[in-house]
Amino acid sequence: MISLTHTPHSHSPNFQALVFDAFGTTLNWRHTMLTALESRAATHAHAAQLQRVNWRSFLQDWREAYKAGTREYSRVVVPLEDFVDVDTIHRRALDDLVVKYDIADVYSPVELDELTANWHSLSAWPDASHGLDLLHRKYKLATLSGAHSAQLVDMSRHADLRWDLVVGADMTGTYKPNRTAYLNTLNWLGVQPHEAAMVAAHANDCRAARSLGMRTVYVERTLEEDEPESITAGEFDLFIDGKTDIDNTVPTHRQTGFIELAERLSV
């Protein structure tokens, strides 16, 4: 494993930027959205009918629809006016999901809009805000996310996340793993690929970044990896298991990913 810190043998004396995935790596979408789906159902006039829905399964399907949608739109780079954002992908998916889960007659279109809007106020992982503040002391910090920039602004204000540069998929006109998404972000940050690391809880994101010459930081997050059996810590420049208590003064809830990253980078 190559060290990201400066050592006599380091190959990255100019390493200076960290680029973060949002959904899953920085934001704990699963907890926020499951809570939102369940509480909306529990207080609904048709609560009895909604009680029969497996909301964990419903949410996983919603997430899969996001992945399929962003994958589809990652094939091309389009101008802003043609860009299909995540709110649209999420909202369209609901029209199918309510049929699949047999609740098509329950939620009104306005209520489905409201459910979709919850993706703008996700909770961060408990270490994220403090970890980013630490990392900000030494590194330029940017997002590189499937979310569009307005959503990232809302999420970051909600969860108190400080970035030097917010890059939404709408700004690059495409989605990861399209190379334009990565390369435009690095260009806008003013760094070369080898001067930046991709921080993600998904191996495919790190692998796409590595293929362009970026360094990689893998941060394990509960349930985020689609193919955990394919992961070996050694394939990333840094591997953060994120479940070690390193600072009792910070509420960790057993999640310390970005704080541990700051420690590993000697911030």
Next chain:
Amino acid sequence: MISLTHTPHSHSPNFQALVFDAFGTTLNWRHTMLTALESRAATHAHAAQLQRVNWRSFLQDWREAYKAGTREYSRVVVPLEDFVDVDTIHRRALDDLVVKYDIADVYSPVELDELTANWHSLSAWPDASHGLDLLHRKYKLATLSGAHSAQLVDMSRHADLRWDLVVGADMTGTYKPNRTAYLNTLNWLGVQPHEAAMVAAHANDCRAARSLGMRTVYVERTLEEDEPESITAGEFDLFIDGKTDIDNTVPTHRQTGFIELAERLSV
């Protein structure tokens, strides 16, 4: 003058974002750059020859070259790979300026690069960092600047300026007053023009924003207005003279623009 705060007669109940000009409005480029030019000259091997240069005049000419360059490139919107950024405009201008000021044989190309790099570490006006932190409590804050985003990241880290969204001219592919620069920024922020105000020390910037339906905040800054005789406070939604001491606990140096703006917006 229309009030920007919520009143029974307000036409802007959803006003929610402030978009800031950088050079001159947020950053005090004149002070930083004059200091850099003079100190570089004073310590140079050819200090005697450089001493004859009127650096105030030199700097004003440099600034005019920036204005002419950005005006030229504002006529079209181009892809990122074709974008001509401010570092390039500033550097090219020096090749002419050293001839005009009869010092073409003094500075090496590397030294001219170094002089240009000073535009990345400008001081902010003394009220800017604290004022933005106050305004951030209530409003989404973005840049909309002739600077490219990497330069804005450097300047903002140097001067401790916290934004929700940094938009450089390279991201929009053009320069103000091209309407794409304003409209893309608002789109990325997730707001309509009437939900945002342009904050600038230059009437032409405010006027371009107003023509697109944005609200306007004019912040007076020393020497920034090209045509001060053409300005009337009443043409802007808010006019901040910025020279009133409103808080003795904050070092104002008689400049209080963004802090006064926060007061006027009841933050």
